[in-house]
Amino acid sequence: MSAVWIVMLVVGAASLAFRLLPIVAVERIGLSPRTANGLRHAGSGAVAALAALAILGPGSLRPNPAVLVAVAVGGFLAWRGWSMTRVVLAGGAAYALVAVATALL
Known part of the structure; x- marks a missing residue:
């Protein structure tokens, strides 16, 4: 496997983690009503x-x-x-x- 493919896989995994982490964290921790209202707008x-x-x-x-x-x-x-x-x-x-x-x- 060439270095280009390794870099592409690492960047793809990091991108997925960067997008998935807030969703998982919000489900576990929850949001205050004020924060939820701010995110709604x-x-x-x-x-x-x-x-x-x-x-x-x-x-x-x-x-x-x-x-x-x-x-x-x-x-x-x-x-x-x-x-x-x-x-x-x-x-x-x-x-x-x-x-x-x-x-x-």
Whole structure:
């Protein structure tokens, strides 16, 4: 067995352990209600942070109008309960329309 395969197996085992350890630890130790409540909202906070960074863009405090409209359309449709495929397609279409409109102006 070559060294590459050994390294791949070790990295794969370490990755599995890194992902599995929190799940096993939470089952054995348990979570306080405050921690469980905080973790319940962690995903929404992460998505909001990613959306804010996407809207502002790298090194700018002025939002890109196309990204702003795409995030608004996608967020509204997700809030209305549309499927993820439709949300992504509608957000992409809104981005394309606004990007073309701003390029033509």
